[in-house]
Structure formats: structure tokens, C-alpha cells
Amino acid sequence: MANVRVGFIGCGGIANGKHFPGMSTQEGVDMCAFCDLIIERAEKAAKEYGTPDAKVYTDYKELLADPTIDAVHVLTPNIAHCEITIAALEAGKHVLCEKPMAATEADAKKMLEARDRTGKMLTIGYQYRHFAENQVAKKVVDDGWLGDVYYAEATYLRRRGVPTWGVFTDKSKQGGGPLIDIGTHALDLTLFLMNNYDVEYVVGTSFEKLGTLLDPEHQGQVNHRGEFDNWNNETYDVEDSAVGHIKMKNGAVINLRASWAINMAEEYGANNQAFTMLAGTKGGLDTKENRVRLNHVVAAQPTISWVGNKVQPYIPGFSQGPAPKSKEAEIWVKALKGEGELFVTADQAYTVTKILDAIYYSSKHNKPVYFDEVTGRPIYD
Template sequence: MSKTYKVAIIGCGGIANGKHMPSLKKLANVEMVAFCDIELQKAEEAKAKFGSADAKVYTNYKEVLKDATIDIIHVCTPNDSHAEITIAALEGDKHVMCEKPMAKTAADARLMVEAAKRTGKKLTVGYNNRFRSDSQYLKQVCEDGTLGEVYMAKAHAIRRRAVPTWGVFLDEEKQGGGPLIDIGTHALDLTMWMMDNYEPHVVLGTSYHKLGQRENAANAWGPWDPAKFKVEDSAFGMIVMKNGATIMLESSWALNTTQVGEAMCTLSGTEGGADMWNGLTINGEKYSRLYEQKIEFNAGGVAFYDGEAENAPDLEMKLWIDAIEQDKDPVVTPEQACVVSEILEAVYESARTGKAIYFE
């Protein structure tokens, strides 16, 4: 019989309810035994919906870490508390999945990597877009050499008008930034994972706060409050890697454009290319002719049956628990996530100073 892993959820807000807890609930070898939130009602509601019969609720994460029976901690709090809670949990002999981005600052992210190495516990970061069907397929394409050497890539995280108006998304102190650190982080992680390239050389970035002060603005979740909009509404970066490859990173919550899409990448290699703009398309040259190949992910094809779509969060949680059970590296390693945070911070610093940021 395999071990049943006891999991505690710290932060019972939107991402915990939307991703972590529903997917963990489906795993036979996982039991959610503790729920912590600064708002007690949120913790109690999470326990009622997802918890074991004897699950406990807390408002202070430090009390959760005192329970020696807990194996795994999921950190689903605002960005500014990721490092503090994660490091304490690792030092408390717990494995940790921390929501993205890894931390508010690159320095904190590095401390998290060091804590994982020091304690020998497993640490991963919630970059769930790696686990989509199209992402999993494209990763295989990259690994089998179909694209050759990928030397030009674009990381896309563009919304036309979709500024999150709830929680702390607009609070720079708690989040560390706006769309770049919120959704740009997903696109950059996905792109670098496909390229298997984590050695940046230089970063040049720009950020803008051009639309955030508009009253009664059109927005997917209703008008934002300009007085609370303290972060950028768009940010862009050019990253040159040590091997000469280039990544163009684009992110926005509000931008006057009709070409929108997030957590996507475009890859250009010596043997072929790929993009996710209209589903996953592979392109290349064969027998002196250019071709485009659209990859089909619809599992249907039978009358009255559309197939069962693979759920990325479900796969993410399954493979995370498998990594612990089989004592292997998680799909998202802390070292990879740390480089993403370092690049994001370099984009912000370059935008602030007007200078290129070089990595040693």
C-alpha cells in the first residue's frame, strides 16, 4: 500500500479553490488535513468542502507547521509571503508547492532554493501551464529535435482589458508588480522550459502605466479603481541568453491590441518552428517546400462523444505527489523557477533605470 500524504493548504483564496484543492481531492493517496487563512471563514469553508473528517483550521501558518504529521504544504498566499512561509515549511521538514511566481524578489527566490538544498525537502512552483496537453506535446517536439536549436522565441501574456480587480493584484507592495509578475511569469516559464535554456546574459525592459488611471474603463471584471491601481498595466522585455538565443517577453492587463493570448509561446529553431496562436502549429521545410502542421487535441471523433479533455491542474498535482513518492525531481524545479524570477526582476529594474541589466 502506498503512503497517504497529509497536506496543509496555507491561503484558502481563489487559486487554492480554483486549482490546488479540487485537483488534490481527486488523488487517492492525498488527504487534506489542515487549512489556514488570515480570514477564518475561508479556512472553514475549505475544510468543509475539501478536508478530511478530522481536518483542522488555522489563522496563523506557524501553528500549522507545528503538526509533525503533515507531509506537504501548499503555499497559496500573496507573493510577498511566499518566501517566508516556504522556507519555514521546508525547515519544518515539509515538502512545499508554492504558487507562482516563486517570490516577490529574486533574492527571496534564491533563499528558497538554498533552503530546499539545505533541508533535502522537495520544492516546486505552480507553473501549471506546463501541464496542458499542447505544452506537453510541444515539449516532446522540442526534445526530439524537430525544431533544431531554438534561437528566437516569444513569450506571450497579452490581455486587451482584463485587469483583476479583486484581492491584492493591484497592490505593488504585496505582489511586486502587475501583469509581468502575474501572467508574464507563466509565459516566460513556459518558453524557457521549451528551450531548456536557463542562462540569461542581458535583459532590457520597459513598463507602462498608461491606462491604469482611467475612470470607468472597459474591463472583463468591471472598472478598476484608479486610486488602487499601483502597478504597471503592461511590461515588455528582451532577454538575450548566454548562447545568443533571444526571448521577447510581452505582458499586459490593459493594452490597445486585438491580438490577445496568455501563457503561450512562439519558437523559431534551425529546423522548424512552433506557435500557439490558433492551437498548436508546427512549421518547417521539407522536400524544398514549406509546411504547417496543426496538432489536433480533440479526443472525440465518435458520435455523441466529445472525449475527455485532460485537466492540467490534475496532472500537475499528480506528478507533484509522484515526485515525492518516487523521490525524483519535480517537473518544475526550484532552480528553474528562480531564474524566471531573476529575469522578471531584471525587466522591472531595466524599466526603472533605463539601463540593460547584465547577469554574471
């Protein structure tokens, strides 16, 4: 079987952090085209990861015109996901687009329609689903340990952690701040664990309190973890934290919290900022500190706890597998070869984006957002 030929549009942080290393470890893949507005980034990627004849571009349309390319990864700022993904699907390519699917619900809907129109595959880069603790949590839920999950908390909180590379604090390029950037992971994960995508209504608030107020000197003094540099408060124009209350059609509720900057007392470690809490009729679970704590029936203390590979003895059939970045690539390449199914469906990612969009709307207009019974789309009036 011929190798699958893959092109990459956007050669910045996530391309180098996840997509290039992840795809380079897969068999039967030619990483043959690289595009970035900054040509040096495309050239560097082609040199490090490309086939000997890999091509570089600054205009993604030229990359898409190459009929030998089977699939592309869309790794640009959020606002460009829709246009580039639709163009790629129309050009006959399968697409792995980074999260969030799009900056707005309307864009994400157009992407779904393009997928349906072209019959090409479309998936979104929600790799948190592959983390060991989240795989275990999924198995625990699916095996019925929790009973009916009726309440969840989806959390991605940084006390101080505003991304200072790229264009993350520019609303016109990203569509929003921490809610759309990291809240999107927490929400995707929670919907996935609950396997519940039927939303009744959403109420939310986004806060613009600290992003523009803190001067760089002050940022460095407030328990800043040093993971990220100080951000530029003069150009900051997105929210710094947000909360959402999501009511599902079956009565279940998800409370979503996301922040890049918030004055919470606790400082979560760099790897412990994203976690989910699930409450069911038989038991509860949380994934704090990258482990699964499960409280089965009603007990004062968790009855089982797993950390990393200690999971295996307790969950038959569970395999920790490769790192999330290569797991995502492995599943994607299998699907491209016709040997497997997509794991993150565009329909699931669309639901995440429509909820986030509705939270922003709810915050701006100070009212709940319901979803159309027939189309499932948010009702904005």
C-alpha cells in the first residue's frame, strides 16, 4: 500500500510540540508539505521532519493544489480553522484540525457541512482524551461503576498562565481567551466521559478582570509559576477566566471553569490544572493530580486510586499505550489507511464549540441560551 501523503498548515507551537513528532513515528506516512506565513518555520519543519522532496509554502492554497496530498493538518490560530479546513475538504483532503474546531459555532457548523458535502474525514486535536488517567476514567464510567452520571465539574484552571507566544490574547485571531483555549479541552473530556452530547441550555459568564490590569511587574510577584513569561497587558483583549453552567437534556449538569489568570488560593502544578469530577448514582470519580480516584458506593475515603501504570492490574484490558501525541497520530493514520475509525468526531467537537459560543453569548447578553429542538443549534435572539 502506498504511503499516505500529509501536509501541514501552520508550523508553530503545536505543530512542533505534537504533530511533527507524533506523525514522524508512524509507519507509512510521507510528511511531504509544510506551509506557514513565516517561511522559515516551514523550511525548518521540512528539513527536520519532511521527506527529501518535501515542499514548503506560505500560501496554503498552493499546498492544497497538490493532488498527491491525501490529508492536511490545520494548525493555525483559531480564526483560520474554518476557512482552511473547508478549502482542504473541498480540495479532496482529509483534515485533522487543531482544537477548538472553530472560533464560533457558525464556523464549526460550516465545517461540518463541508465534511458532509465532500465525504472526506474531519477530526479535531483533543489529545487529552488519550491521557492515562482519562482513559481509565472512561473505562470506569463505561463499565458502570458510577451509575448514572448526573453532575460533573470540568476544570482547567491556571492561577497565572497566559500563553505569551502566538496570538492567544488577540480576540480577532483566537475568538476568545482561556474558555476557548483550555476550557475547550476540559469540556471535550467531560462530554466524552459522560458520553452525553444533548444540551438543553447554557448560562455563563466570562471575566475580564486581571488580563489588562496587572502590569508585568505585578504579574511576576503574584505566585507566578514561571511556566510562561509575563504577558502584555496593553494588548490583552480576551477574558481571563470564565464559568459555564451546562444543563443537559437528561437533567445532568456540567459546571465548567477555565482561567489563565485568577486569584484562587491554590496554585495547581503545571500538569494538574485540567481535571474532571463526575458524580453518579452509584459512585464518584475525579482525575485530579493525573490519577483516577474512585469512590464507589458511599465511602468517606476513595476506595481505589490509580496512578500511571499502576492502573493496569486493576482494569483488565487497559493499556497505557503510547504518549497522547503519538496515540492521536496513530489513530489518525490508521483511519487514513482505511484501517480504523476516527476517535474524536467532528460532531462531538462541534458540540463543544457550540457550548463555548453559547457561554460567551450568555455572558455578553446576560441570559441563558437554549438550543433548537430540531437543528440543535443555539438560539440567539
